[in-house]
Amino acid sequence: MRKATALNLAVSGMIALTSITTWAQPGQTAAASTGSAKAASAGVDAKAAKRANRELAKQVRTAIAREKSIDAANISVKAKSGAVTLYGTVPAASQIDTAAAVAKAVPGVTSVKNQIVVEKTFGQ
Numbered sequence: 001m002r003k004a005t006a007l008n009l010a011v012s013g014m015i016a017l018t019s020i021t022t023w024a025q026p027g028q029t030a031a032a033s034t035g036s037a038k039a040a041s042a043g044v045d046a047k048a049a050k051r052a053n054r055e056l057a058k059q060v061r062t063a064i065a066r067e068k069s070i071d072a073a074n075i076s077v078k079a080k081s082g083a084v085t086l087y088g089t090v091p092a093a094s095q096i097d098t099a100a101a102v103a104k105a106v107p108g109v110t111s112v113k114n115q116i117v118v119e120k121t122f123g124q
Contacts, residue, residue: 082110089119
């Protein structure tokens with residue numbers, strides 16, 4: 001029984017010693033904190049860019065919805081760094097160009113890619 005107790009005590013001591021040395025690694029804390037700070041700032045920049053893209057897409061959607069000559073119910077907008085892409089369908093071909101013109105007029109829009117198509121009625 002004494003051998004088992006001694007072995008158990010030795011293994012427990014090794015585990016405790018290993019965990020202590022793992023926590024107390026000198027010299028790596030500064031590098032690790034610098035790396036994590038860079039990652040955190042990159043995450044903040046990415047979040048800010050994503051927020052700006054969502055806000056621009058919302059402004060474009062609002063502008064298109066306010067245009068009375070466009071049925072905007074089936075139009076989706078995606079924005080990335082000022083580049084706006086319009087997706088969806090409209091009932092008339094004239095609304096495609098109007099939607100692109102309205103999107104280009106929104107402040108912050110640098111380019112518009114128009115992928116809106118005329119919706120086909122059932123049976124066509």
